[in-house]
Amino acid sequence: MAAFIVVTTEFLIVGLLPAMARDLSISISQAGLLVTLFAFTVMCFGPMLTAGLAHLERKRLFVIILLVFAGSNALAAVAPNLWVLGLARFLPALALPVFWGTASETATQLAGPERAGQAVSSVYLGISAAMLFGIPLGTLASEALGWRGAFWLLAAISLLIAMMLQFGMPAVRSPQRLRMGEQLRILRDPAFLANLALSVLVFTAMFTAYTYLADTLEKAAGVPKAQVGWWLMGFGAVGLAGNFLGGRWVDRHPLGVTALFCVLLAVGMAASMALVNDRMGLSVALAVWGVANTALYPICQVRVMKAASKAKALAGTLNVSAANAGIGLGAVVGGLAVAAWGPSSAGYVAAALALVAALGAGVVRWGHPSERLEG
Numbered sequence: 001m002a003a004f005i006v007v008t009t010e011f012l013i014v015g016l017l018p019a020m021a022r023d024l025s026i027s028i029s030q031a032g033l034l035v036t037l038f039a040f041t042v043m044c045f046g047p048m049l050t051a052g053l054a055h056l057e058r059k060r061l062f063v064i065i066l067l068v069f070a071g072s073n074a075l076a077a078v079a080p081n082l083w084v085l086g087l088a089r090f091l092p093a094l095a096l097p098v099f100w101g102t103a104s105e106t107a108t109q110l111a112g113p114e115r116a117g118q119a120v121s122s123v124y125l126g127i128s129a130a131m132l133f134g135i136p137l138g139t140l141a142s143e144a145l146g147w148r149g150a151f152w153l154l155a156a157i158s159l160l161i162a163m164m165l166q167f168g169m170p171a172v173r174s175p176q177r178l179r180m181g182e183q184l185r186i187l188r189d190p191a192f193l194a195n196l197a198l199s200v201l202v203f204t205a206m207f208t209a210y211t212y213l214a215d216t217l218e219k220a221a222g223v224p225k226a227q228v229g230w231w232l233m234g235f236g237a238v239g240l241a242g243n244f245l246g247g248r249w250v251d252r253h254p255l256g257v258t259a260l261f262c263v264l265l266a267v268g269m270a271a272s273m274a275l276v277n278d279r280m281g282l283s284v285a286l287a288v289w290g291v292a293n294t295a296l297y298p299i300c301q302v303r304v305m306k307a308a309s310k311a312k313a314l315a316g317t318l319n320v321s322a323a324n325a326g327i328g329l330g331a332v333v334g335g336l337a338v339a340a341w342g343p344s345s346a347g348y349v350a351a352a353l354a355l356v357a358a359l360g361a362g363v364v365r366w367g368h369p370s371e372r373l374e375g
Contacts, residue, residue, distance in 0.1 A: 001126070001161050002062055002066055002099070002126070002161055002165060003099075003123050003124065003125070003126020003127065003129075003130075004126040004129045004130050004133075004134060005066070005069060005126075005130075005134070005154065006069065006092075006096055006099055006100075006126065007126050007127045007134065008130040008134030008154060009072070009073060009158070010092070010093075010096060011130065012134065012139075012150060012151075013034055013038075013089075014035070014210065014211055014214060015136065015139030015228065016139065016147040017032060017211075017212075017214060017215060018214060018218060018225070019142055019146075020147050023146075024081065024082055026082060028212070028338070029335040029338065032211055032332075032334070033331070033332075033335075034082075034086060035211050035327065035328070035331040036327075036331045036332055037086055037090065037093070037328075038089045038090075038092075038324070038327075038328075039207075039324035039325065039326075039327035039328030040324070040325070041089075041090050041093035041094060042096055042097045042320060043321040043322070043324045043325040043328065044321075045094055045097070046096070046097025046098070046317050046318075046321040046324070047097070047314060047317050047321055049094060049097065049098050049317075050097055050098045050101040050102065050313055050317035051313075051314050051317075053098055053102075054098075054101065054102055054105075054313040054314065057171060057172070057173075058102060058171075059165065059166075059172060061098070061102060062099065062102075062165050062169070063162050063165050063166050065095045065098060066158050066159075066161050066165060067158075067159070067162050068092060068094075069158040070155050070156075070158035071155070072089075072091040073088070073152070073154040073155035073158055074152065074155040075087065075088040076088035076089070076148075077148045077149070077151035078148070088151075096320070097317045097320040097321055097324070098317065100301075100316060100317065100320045101313045101315075101316040101317030101318075101320060102316075103123050104120050104123060104305065104312075104313075104316040105305075105316055106172055107119040107120055108312065109172075110172075118247050118251075120247065120298050120301055120305075121243055121244070121246060121248075121250075121298040121302075122247070124298040124301070125243060127243065128236065128239045128240045128242075128243045128294050130236070132233060132236035132237050132239065132240065133236070136229040136230065136233035136236060137229065137233070139228060139232060140229035140230070141153055143225070143226055186308045186314065189308070191307055191364075192304070192307045194364045195303055195307040195319075195364060196304060196322045197322070198258065198300075198303075198357065198361060198364055199300045199303075199304060199323050199326065200322045200323075200325050200326045200329070201326065201353070201360050202262060202323075202326065203300070203322070203325070203326025203330065204325075204329045204333065204357075205265065205266075205330070205350050205351075205356070205357050206293055206296065206326070206327075206330060206350070207326065207327045207329075207330030207334065208330040208331075208333045208337070208349055208350035208353060209269050209272075209289075209347045209349075210350075211330060211331045211334050211335075211346075212334050212338055212343065212346050213232070214228050215338070215343055216273075216343045216346065216347065217232075220276045220342070221276045221277070221279075221282060222277075231286070234286070234287075234290075235289070235290040236290065236294075237290075238286075239290045239291065239294030239295075240294070241291050242261075242290065242291035242292060242294035242295035242296075243294050243295065243298060245295055246261065246297070246298045247298050249299075250298060250299045250302045251302065254303035254306055255303065255361045255365040256365070257295075257299055258296070258299055258303060259359075259362055261295045261296050262292070262354045262358035263354070263355065263358045264288055264292035265289065265292035265293060265296065265351075266352070266358070267351075268285055268286070268287075268288035268290070268292055268293075269289050269347045269348075269350050269351045269354065270347060270348060270351035271284075271285035271288065271289075272285040272289055272347055273347035273348055273351075300319060300323060301316060304318065304319035305319070333346075333349060333353075334346040334350065337349045
């Protein structure tokens, strides 16, 4: 449930970009920079914050994180301009990587290493739930309450889940504290660094198109503004299958499964742009895109954690930082494509990047044939 609100807070803005741009009198590309700000904050601060806080008792840590999200969403709801809204995005971006690094490690600790993929995918159901309910319903709520009302709703739910964690979650023993130098040794491993770079590329491909999906549906596909949220909900619904498949398959062949779903991602994104005027064809293409998109979240997280011999929490957070570097780059690349060639162009650029990522997975497998990465 905490994962649900964390992901909804990060990505709800994707569905709100058109409304926010209109209300604040800025371009859609400028509004998209809020996605980049959030992502680059995670990238820059996440590893050090996680390394410094990973020793804390997890229940207490998660409650504090949810309170940060509650306050930040409330600040976004009253933001008078882009600068205050930027601050409201900066604060939760500091807490998000700490959550994902420690939540993934805690799930693995509880389930055992042989079921790491399934355990992490269970936590990552929060992503699927956010795409199925949180982001689309937030988009629909913004139609009824305004985009500020959507952030107020997020603030209230964040506070509620913080209370539920406080009163319903048992205390979880944190791992033995490692010195910073010991944790950072994983950065000397070429295979680990190669997997981090692959995550950057994968997420750049994903978010070059996904950041502007609501705008593409509205302007290129001609979907009425009031119906965009329902289309996003359908996109998230098929993602449940992707989360399940990614979690089941990643334990045995992390790099091979990464390549497979990158190819599916490319096919889904390119087909969505090509079939933008065919509602039935667009629906099928979006389904392929949604399955691949959601599958790659737990796949990348488990793949990078498996590549680390120690400091799993830091490894998980480094992957989150790498992913957010890709998210930020994707928002920039997609924004440039939309500004230059129109709303459909981001999907084609993203598809090309996804194919490059699939090739990259093969290169990493060839260059680092480690049992730890494939088995």
